[in-house]
Amino acid sequence: MHPLPITQWLGRYTRESFGSDVVAGVITATLLIPQAMAYSQLAGLPPQIGLYASMLPPVLYALFGSSTTLAVGPVAVASIMVAAALGSIWTPGSPEYVAGAFILSFLVGGLLLLMGLVRLGVVANFLSHPVLSGFTNAAALVILVSQLEPLLGTGDLTWQRLGELAAGIHLPTAAVGVGAVLVLVLVARYGARWLAALGVAPRLRGLLTRLTPLLLVAGGTAAVWAFDLHARAGVAVVGEIPAGLPALTLPAFDLEIWTRLFGAAVAIALVSFVESLSIAKVLAARRREKIDANQELVGLGVANLGAALTSGSPVCGGFSRSVVNFEAGARTQVAAIVTASLIALAALFFTPLLFHLPVAILAAIVVVSVTSLFDLRTLTLCWRYNPADAVALLATFVAVLVAGIEVGIALGVVLSLLLFLWRTSQPHMAVVGRVGRTEHFRNVERHRVTTYPGILAVRVDESLYFANTQALEQRLLNAVAERPEVEHLLLICNAVNLIDTSALETLEDLIEELRNAGVTLHLAEVKGPVRDRLERTDLLDKLAPGRVFLSTHEAIEALSGRTPPSGTEQPPRRRESQ
């Protein structure tokens, strides 16, 4: 970690890089202005809050974060989490609700910064891909449903009343909203082709298609104003947005409120961190740059604290805007500073022009951007590859929809850990034999191998710890009971990465039980760290006359009296042995 990573590259910064960064910064700003307002609306906040969150926070991330191209600001998933958390306490849009957003930013920022300082970046790992996929799919669905109301001008929507949807549609609003969705979808799909047909140069095509959201906002606002659709047809508009920079805010301390928001803050912090980190890694890999998870925590933490102090909602790295920023040629976070400056200019001078901006257009921007969050590939991959992961994914998906986001994520994390533990509690074990004339030993049921009479060589494919010691003991004793000719049981420990105290005691019992049955226990391929620990106990003394061999080959040579193998080559018995 570095106190101020920006200083690492600022000295080498060139005029050429600056040129690239300015272009990328301008292009990203044209995407971020409508997105920031749209995600504000999704969070139940006035549109300027999203703009405020796109000024100081990205600048702070530029100073403290480790990604050169991550574009930080309000994002869809965090916004719906903010809406859920604040909506459970206050009425959306009320002053308390808005002030609650700053408290959330503060809590999220504090948590992230703290996690970064104590180097807890590894916790991101505990949110597995399948759980994240289940969560994201559910969140995208929740966002879609939440945006039907502004998009179609229906009244308050609930899951129960989705059936009455058609009756409640406000036609002029729906025309604007659905029209905007069509424009966004069609331009994304065919825009470049149309522009090519019009003879536009390739470089300009990408730029122009990316301007669609901004042009839509401008065009839609102009149309609503020109035809006075707000007063005449009842098309809902954003209304007055105060011009100017955000007021400095200090989140009010209220233990009860903070306590009630804490769970949501933990969930937002975790999701924000994991999402930002994965975007940053994808981009960094393309340029062979490095991302430091703990530095990311610090960068995001400081950015969110900045949001809390400048009337901003929680922020994190956004996927589409980061990709746009990267592809527009951003070299460093100077691009983000350019973007933030443009947004500040917009907030200072252009907000009065946005009075007639229809909320349906903002909803359309959310709806279209959220469709990219749906991901069925992970589910099909899990289902085919590791059904336990598919279970975790589906359980998270259902739990988020039924019990809410925080409960859903918590359940997904716990379930995926339990599934892993359950698996490790049922270790795979294989009786092994020698492969041909090599020194390599494999499962007798899968390979043509030679076995040796009197010696039972068993490989246990798991660390030995409390959850599986009983199974180990029982299965080894049964294996010996089934083979009365066995005198030596060789336990091959190359997959044993830990022997905990419970397993140590079980091994002691096992040595004794095997001795009573006339069988000597030996160990082979015990790893260094495991052996170091065993040497702190008297297990190796208790093992005698059993020995610890470096390799299975060495063990078999010694135990079979260095005689050539008297066993016969066995064909593989059956394919499945798991």
Added chain:
Amino acid sequence: MHPLPITQWLGRYTRESFGSDVVAGVITATLLIPQAMAYSQLAGLPPQIGLYASMLPPVLYALFGSSTTLAVGPVAVASIMVAAALGSIWTPGSPEYVAGAFILSFLVGGLLLLMGLVRLGVVANFLSHPVLSGFTNAAALVILVSQLEPLLGTGDLTWQRLGELAAGIHLPTAAVGVGAVLVLVLVARYGARWLAALGVAPRLRGLLTRLTPLLLVAGGTAAVWAFDLHARAGVAVVGEIPAGLPALTLPAFDLEIWTRLFGAAVAIALVSFVESLSIAKVLAARRREKIDANQELVGLGVANLGAALTSGSPVCGGFSRSVVNFEAGARTQVAAIVTASLIALAALFFTPLLFHLPVAILAAIVVVSVTSLFDLRTLTLCWRYNPADAVALLATFVAVLVAGIEVGIALGVVLSLLLFLWRTSQPHMAVVGRVGRTEHFRNVERHRVTTYPGILAVRVDESLYFANTQALEQRLLNAVAERPEVEHLLLICNAVNLIDTSALETLEDLIEELRNAGVTLHLAEVKGPVRDRLERTDLLDKLAPGRVFLSTHEAIEALSGRTPPSGTEQPPRRRESQ
């Protein structure tokens, strides 16, 4: 599992075995009668409840359990858990409190039976030895403190008022109690020696010392009656114990009460099962018999349901009485049936004689038997061998004392699982080289091995799953970045027992990232079950031109172009590499 295990051996039952069983049953009864009453008192219940729990339940266990010598009845640890659970709802000794004990028996029995029927015997594994040790030490301490009041005749004791203990002692009661403790301790320690000095035959010595609790009860009762210590000196006595067999009871259904007792029932069921199973296993191992965990669950479940129906408190296998039963020569559960019959006779005819039995003597029996539960050996072993286990042990100990038994156990289980997960999230990895001229490859930092230029062979000592994929990716990329000469990265998977979906995706990323850096990834020693799964995906195609080798030796031969090793023999670099 077997519907009625007793039928498996009853056909082969001999007259000689019957003789042994009768002797053992009588001896066990002499121990169980005072213990059953003492543990009842510990549970805050009238003494006959413990006797009732020692009649039908052991007979049912004899029919359905799998241990031939486990002696079932009320035990100390379960009794203190019953007292904690019932005491939080009702006043000890009130009719509701007593009826609550039958509800607990019913819930515990139902849970155990259900767990047995769905074959959940493996859950016992999740209560690790260290957690069990921490819990048992704390429970023993709680029991000791709880018995100071009846032992010394003080008023109601609380932790806060332990300091005022000395002032509150009732001298006549304390004289009886401390006297009884001294008798029990001294006889246990020197009894056999004294009897030897008196010329008693060796076989009789053990029998006579085991009679001490019963003789103490008889003698103490006689003394209190003879000197009228109850009326004259205020020595508390058991009072009237209704004679006769228990009334049939059917636990009253009350959703609120059942809900409040449910957590305690789960904890009692779990602890009872684990304790019984471990005692049964120790005894079975001495005679090379087998214990089936699911059968044990059924046996204990039915026994507890029997307790619920016959006014009994929850039961499980008791350590001291099982050992006495075993050492007195019990061959089968016929001994338990003999014991139960004698207790029924005692309840029918002898309870009036026990009116003057001083409660201090029962407390002395509890105190002395509970001292055997203290166990410092596990703590010192953990501390030396695996400090994470010591942390789990101490945390459980403290949590049971501070937050109560159920919370303490739950915390211990969760903590020990988290410690295991934490460890697996930080996998040990080793760069390996060839040991001498063998085909065996070990850590370059621990062994004199040969390495090969251009090939980096890394053994990863953990299953690859979501919690450690990031660490894996980062460390492999760093290892390659530090060695610009590397062209082939060989990942040795002999310790990889699972590759979950998250890890699969990380491997796909890694292949791509390494390819960009001019390095080809190969796998070696992928286990059968792991490989089967990988073949369901396109990972092996993506790996190309990287290959999957059967053994590390084969991989090195192939990748180094079958040339003799051009690397030099390296001395071990440093000892510790974990």
